[in-house]
Amino acid sequence: MPAINTLSRRTLLSTAASLAATGASFMLLPKGYAESPRAPEHGMRHSESGAQSVVQGGHHSDDDMKKCAQLCQDCHAMCTETIRHCLKIGGRHAAAEHIGLLMDCAQLCETTAQYLLRGSSLHERICALCADVCRQCAENCVQLTGDDQIVKQCAELCRRCAGSCERMGPNAGE
Numbered sequence: 001m002p003a004i005n006t007l008s009r010r011t012l013l014s015t016a017a018s019l020a021a022t023g024a025s026f027m028l029l030p031k032g033y034a035e036s037p038r039a040p041e042h043g044m045r046h047s048e049s050g051a052q053s054v055v056q057g058g059h060h061s062d063d064d065m066k067k068c069a070q071l072c073q074d075c076h077a078m079c080t081e082t083i084r085h086c087l088k089i090g091g092r093h094a095a096a097e098h099i100g101l102l103m104d105c106a107q108l109c110e111t112t113a114q115y116l117l118r119g120s121s122l123h124e125r126i127c128a129l130c131a132d133v134c135r136q137c138a139e140n141c142v143q144l145t146g147d148d149q150i151v152k153q154c155a156e157l158c159r160r161c162a163g164s165c166e167r168m169g170p171n172a173g174e
């Protein structure tokens with residue numbers, strides 16, 4: 001019984017700390033995020049869905065961020081599936097370098113999606129890195145492809161994810 005109470009206290013403290021950190025991060029958001037939707041300010045843009053978002057200072061629309069996050073989640077799933085497939089095939093498909101790159105891409109895509117979905121102020125930097133790793137993974141898959149449809153699909157999805165992440169990156173408007 002004491003172990004259950006300890007676990008519950010730990011869970012409670014952990015949850016409270018997370019909520020406090022989230023609340024503190026909201027206080028640090030740029031002014032445009034806190035504005036009322038009834039009073040548009042300079043730097044605000046309406047998306048196709050009618051939602052406002054800040055576009056000045058490197059911020060992206062919520063719709064664009066959601067689309068990129070979805071591509072990152074899809075790429076994570078595809079790379080994970082490709083790892084399993086390549087290990088089953090064996091040979092050069094199961095080379096440590098190839099599998100390692102697929103793992104890096106899958107994990108970074110999953111992390112990038114999380115940054116995008118929560119609107120992290122660091123999303124541009126993580127997206128730039130994700131785009132780079134996705135491009136490397138796509139090139140590596142293309143070198144191994146042959147007639148393998150799963151590896152071809154992985155390369156294509158990695159390219160699409162890289163393009164989306166580049167549009168979310170810090171140099172997107174230049």
